[in-house]
Amino acid sequence: MPVSRRRFGLLLAGTVAATAAVRWFWPRSHVNVVLVTLDTTRADRLGCYGNKTTQTPALDELASRGTLFERAYAAAPLTLPSHASMLTGLWPPEHGIPANGDNALDKSIPTAAELFAKEGYDTAAFVAAFVLDARFGLNRGFQVYNDDLSSATPGPEELDRYRDGKHVVAAAVNWLDERQRTRHSQPFFCWMHLYDPHDPYISHPEQFQSQFDHQLYEGEVSYADVMLGRLLDKLKATGELDRTVVIVTGDHGESLGEHGERTHGYMLHESTLRVPLIISDPRHPQSAGTRIAAPVSLIDLYSTLLDCAGISHSKASGTSLLPAILGEPLSPHSCYSMTDEPYREALWSPLRSIVTDRWRYIRSVQHELYDLTADPHETLNLADQKPDTILELEKELAALESRFTHRDGTVVQMSDHERRVLESLGYTAGQAQEPTEKKDDRPLRDIKEMIGYLNRHDDAAELIRQKQFAPAAEILEEIIKDVPDYYKAMLDLGLCHMLQDRFGEAIGLFQRVLEFNPTSDRTHDMIGFCYLRQKNLESAMKHFLEVLKVRPDSENAHLYLGEINQRQGKFVLARRHYETVLKINPGNNAARAALSALQSGGY
């Protein structure tokens, strides 16, 4: 095994007096590492990246003390896949989490936190949103994994829950205080995640009065900077900052309307992939204010985090950025990004992208090629003019993919309530909803042509949330007229009918959805409900049993099956379903009431 940087450091520290020359090689016990991830944060919205609107004094100050990467790219424009890549050093197909809400990280994959903990580090994480809940496996290696959302403000439907950055930073600050009180001498690895810049964008008048009333996103980014500042101030106050490597990045950006995309997840452009990356390492004062122009990927963070602490680790797909901090040239880093969201939406073509010094190539039905030097906002697709460049980059992309070791994540089961929380955040939870195959030979549709329909579908979904079913149905009918295979729009149109008690029409639409996605438990659930309301108990039962095939612990399905059996006089079976509901969720009052009614009737 090669002598790790840490051991070399200890050797030096043991043989040479602690002079300025050996400041680079502190004993491990004195080097802390802090990772801060700013959700949904575009690099070009920060002062240190040239933005004049947002207020980011904490980030700007950090950049002046550290190394700023001008071109850092997320591996996926989605929260969970991107964070999984940072913490494992693997591309999404390699860590097995290509989407939010479906899979947990497989236990065979080492995480940075695990290696820190093995080396005796105290490890703690403070995350702000349900998409990073411990069940998705990024908690592995963290002795403290604070994903407590009890401080979250209920949204209009009490579903869109995430917590304000002030609560996240307060938890992290408490943890640092506690360490100081108990005189912890071990070094620590701490990850703090701030969700504020994610939509919905809200104003923070207590912080900025009306300054960002017309630029809410910029206000949210500025607010996240205030929270970062609180953490850095605490590190300073506890005397830890001078022995702490601080890394701040974003998990992905936000389109803000560019390329027709409103938020993120469905496309692969600079707007959603280029994120801030600042590394401040007080051991290397010569790096202060350095700016690195070469493109790097967030999967490089895994090796970088561990190298900064001198922890040896097996090779990951990413490459350490430490040479850049030491003033050495960086070897070329692969910058691959992927999204399957178009496919998950309606079997549209998934996207893969690769970035070089000059080009971005996006593989789709109609490929895209942008000259990032001349056209940093990617306004001119040069794919038709530059077929040779496309061929060359496609070769590079395919070669990179051929080196992937594909893994599958572990399927995560969620309660009905949790699934609704994810859906309210715009994430469609549940692998069962992902169609398994496309039935006809027509070419896949291209998200570039579908993004307008996707936005209109979002508008309709918002109207449904506001209980404006008729105008929502009107939009959805227009979408389906143009795109007859847009089955998620069909699902929502069925929902509109269902919520207006038009059960026959709803069932017709839901049955069409099942032609595309036969195991969609959500669809079976809604068909079951419609039949139940039509008093067609046998058909209702059939569909609720289909739900249980996919999700055996569905509270809803068991509750309705209890009701159906009860109405059919099958009291033992009814009782069994109600008891199952209470096992899944002891707080389910409907099941408790039904069960006690059965009991008082002598069943």
Ligand SMILES: [Zn+2]
């Ligand atoms: Zn995110």
